[in-house]
Amino acid sequence: MLIDSHCHLDFEDFEAERDAVVARARAAGVARMITISTRMERFSAISALAEAYDDVFCTVGVHPEYADEGAQATVAGLVELARHPKCVGIGETGLDYHYDRVPRAIAEVVFRTHIAAARQTGLPLVIHARDADADMAAILRDEMGKGPFKALLHCFTSSRMLAEAALSLGLSISFSGILTFKKSDELRDIARAVPMDRLLVETDAPFLAPVPHRGKRNEPAFVAETARALAEVKGVSPEKLAAETSANALRLFDKMPAPKQSGAEAA
Numbered sequence: 350m351l352i353d354s355h356c357h358l359d360f361e362d363f364e365a366e367r368d369a370v371v372a373r374a375r376a377a378g379v380a381r382m383i384t385i386s387t388r389m390e391r392f393s394a395i396s397a398l399a400e401a402y403d404d405v406f407c408t409v410g411v412h413p414e415y416a417d418e419g420a421q422a423t424v425a426g427l428v429e430l431a432r433h434p435k436c437v438g439i440g441e442t443g444l445d446y447h448y449d450r451v452p453r454a455i456a457e458v459v460f461r462t463h464i465a466a467a468r469q470t471g472l473p474l475v476i477h478a479r480d481a482d483a484d485m486a487a488i489l490r491d492e493m494g495k496g497p498f499k500a501l502l503h504c505f506t507s508s509r510m511l512a513e514a515a516l517s518l519g520l521s522i523s524f525s526g527i528l529t530f531k532k533s534d535e536l537r538d539i540a541r542a543v544p545m546d547r548l549l550v551e552t553d554a555p556f557l558a559p560v561p562h563r564g565k566r567n568e569p570a571f572v573a574e575t576a577r578a579l580a581e582v583k584g585v586s587p588e589k590l591a592a593e594t595s596a597n598a599l600r601l602f603d604k605m606p607a608p609k610q611s612g613a614e615a616a
């Protein structure tokens with residue numbers, strides 16, 4: 350069993366064949382997919398997908414790239430939408446200094462708003478962090494000091510410093526297809542040092558397809574490739590890695606029910 354802890358099934362890329370994409374994920378052993386919110390306005394479309402497919406769950410939040418446009422996230426607004434029975438997390442939210450399109454002060458306020466909603470709901474925060482290691486670590490430390498919240502650094506590509514800071518604060522870390530890329534030796538070294546009980550896997554589909562699908566549109570079924578690469582990094586069997594990361598995902602996103610063990614799941 351595998352869990353794709355981060356995908357974007359609402360994106361247009363999947364419009365023409367969403368049923369087939371979900372079917373291929375199931376055939377690959379993906380028992381749960383979490384389709385991640387990027388804008389408040391998209392929540393109705395995202396929650397509709399979670400309603401349409403038993404094994405699809407969702408989150409609510411505003412991606413840092415859109416932090417200064419569209420409907421603004423408020424703590425009350427996030428908390429209200431998060432009451433949806435299939436909404437299992439808050440985000441994705443965070444800091445993205447790679448594109449640096451949104452004024453940093455605004456991005457920080459929006460990020461802290463999401464943290465407050467995660468604290469209030471008890472749902473895990475899905476964090477997007479890119480080229481913002483020092484500020485991310487500082488905000489996480491500051492906010493954790495105000496009161497605990499659960500969180501996941503998704504699609505990890507940051508430094509060892511941020512990984513260590515996040516782990517010391519109790520966060521989990523999720524790896525995407527980037528882990529399979531030839532040049533990702535440093536990332537694999539960081540992954541090797543993450544305790545097994547803090548590791549998750551994801552696709553971030555439609556982006557970042559893992560080898561051997563690199564360059565193509567990504568989809569949840571391909572999370573198996575990332576899990577295989579992570580198993581190799583950790584020196585465990587793909588089956589053990591799949592079982593451990595799935596258990597971790599279910600423990601973190603604990604509003605999401607565990608799938609029934611039917612024995613029908615692909616190995």
Ligand SMILES: [Zn+2]
Nearest residue numbers: 441477503504
């Ligand atoms: Zn992201």
Ligand SMILES: [Zn+2]
Nearest residue numbers: 355385441553
């Ligand atoms: Zn994403």
